Amino acid sequence: MNILVTGGAGFIGSAVCRLLARNEQVRVVNVDKLTYAGNLESLQAISNLPNYVHYNADVCDDVAILDILRREEIDIVMHLAAESHVDRSIDSPGAFVETNVVGTFRLLNATLEYWRALPADKQLSFRFHHVSTDEVFGDLPFDEGIFTEETPYAPSSPYSASKAASDHFVRAWHETYGLPVVLSNCSNNYGPFHFPEKLIPLVILNALEEKPLPVYGEGANVRDWLHVEDHARALHLVAARGTLGESYNIGGRAERTNLQVVEAICDILDKKRPRTPGSYRDLITFVSDRPGHDRRYAIDPSKVERDLGWKAEHTFESGLASTIDWYLRNEWWWGPIRQQKYGGERLGGKIEGAA
Numbered sequence: 637m638n639i640l641v642t643g644g645a646g647f648i649g650s651a652v653c654r655l656l657a658r659n660e661q662v663r664v665v666n667v668d669k670l671t672y673a674g675n676l677e678s679l680q681a682i683s684n685l686p687n688y689v690h691y692n693a694d695v696c697d698d699v700a701i702l703d704i705l706r707r708e709e710i711d712i713v714m715h716l717a718a719e720s721h722v723d724r725s726i727d728s729p730g731a732f733v734e735t736n737v738v739g740t741f742r743l744l745n746a747t748l749e750y751w752r753a754l755p756a757d758k759q760l761s762f763r764f765h766h767v768s769t770d771e772v773f774g775d776l777p778f779d780e781g782i783f784t785e786e787t788p789y790a791p792s793s794p795y796s797a798s799k800a801a802s803d804h805f806v807r808a809w810h811e812t813y814g815l816p817v818v819l820s821n822c823s824n825n826y827g828p829f830h831f832p833e834k835l836i837p838l839v840i841l842n843a844l845e846e847k848p849l850p851v852y853g854e855g856a857n858v859r860d861w862l863h864v865e866d867h868a869r870a871l872h873l874v875a876a877r878g879t880l881g882e883s884y885n886i887g888g889r890a891e892r893t894n895l896q897v898v899e900a901i902c903d904i905l906d907k908k909r910p911r912t913p914g915s916y917r918d919l920i921t922f923v924s925d926r927p928g929h930d931r932r933y934a935i936d937p938s939k940v941e942r943d944l945g946w947k948a949e950h951t952f953e954s955g956l957a958s959t960i961d962w963y964l965r966n967e968w969w970w971g972p973i974r975q976q977k978y979g980g981e982r983l984g985g986k987i988e989g990a991a
């Protein structure tokens with residue numbers, strides 16, 4: 637089984653590559669152009685394995701992609717490569733259209749050409765899995781509603797609009813050309829190897845460095861959190877066994893306000909790395925809200941639980957504690973990123989924005 641993972645040097649893609657590479661019967665082909673968010677250090681544990689390879693390529697480069705598909709005789713494509721940070725999409729939406737929309741279109745075209753030339757039995761078993769986000773469904777009121785697979789799309793940010801567009805292209809390539817696709821839409825992820833501009837690692841590292849912990853608005857926005865390793869297991873199941881043409885909502889049944897998340901991190905750090913004097917909560921600072929900030933996301937994961945037998949193994953509390961332990965032990969990974977690219981004041985105003 638040869639699986640091509642796009643964006644395999646990113647946060648979720650690297651978790652998927654690490655999970656898949658455990659199985660010697662699977663060859664993991666990581667295609668990642670290594671933007672600021674891509675980091676091969678996240679793949680250190682598998683980079684020397686004979687069943688893992690990385691290609692430094694852009695999903696927008698359909699010629700390169702087609703060549704890799706043929707050379708590696710790919711059986712499954714798992715498409716994760718994307719620009720993923722909402723705040724960046726507000727500042728510079730062009731890159732999001734380029735990678736998330738045009739890149740997905742080019743990847744679909746290359747995959748279709750490859751798939752059409754496969755022998756009949758290979759065509760039958762081939763699958764293209766598109767990895768998307770719950771943000772495509774838009775804004776939920778604080779006190780009612782939940783995203784199911786039937787919820788209409790209503791994206792609010794340039795990021796979620798670009799992901800929604802890519803989801804539509806993927807469905808269209810199934811309906812129009814018969815490409816065997818499956819989709820998934822997941823809630824906010826957290827866990828090890830998470831780039832330090834996103835909420836949870838940002839707060840952990842700012843706290844350790846005694847920097848302000850800026851919270852948008854009143855911190856009331858609600859997100860539904862899932863540990864990245866639970867997501868990776870779900871993605872593997874969806875890619876291998878999901879019904880073609882369908883989508884699966886993936887989430888951890890763990891809705892928390894941003895303020896609850898930040899306070900939970902402070903409370904865990906107060907125990908593990910006590911601050912003298914005071915609590916890490918004293919560093920919390922409220923900053924003006926992000927434009928177009930959706931109030932609440934909440935995922936109903938019943939379908940993936942029922943049909944594919946998936947269930948989140950981490951509770952938010954156990955997953956957050958182990959994530960904090962990971963950041964405390966792994967400064968070799970995040971230290972250079974904080975120093976070289978995102979140290980100092982640039983982090984100050986950015987607080988929310990896990991994809």
Ligand code: NAD
Nearest residue numbers: 643645646647648669670671673674694695717718825991
């Ligand atoms: P990430 O930003 O950590 O990683 C993205 C990876 O894609 C990086 O390694 C980057 O180098 C690579 N990449 C970017 N543009 C590329 C291009 N043109 N060609 C090849 N590689 C390119 O993102 P993530 O958080 O791991 O998210 C992965 C996917 O999961 C995205 O599609 C995202 O929309 C989706 N998702 C993320 C979350 C979340 O909470 N992080 C939740 C639901 C869905």
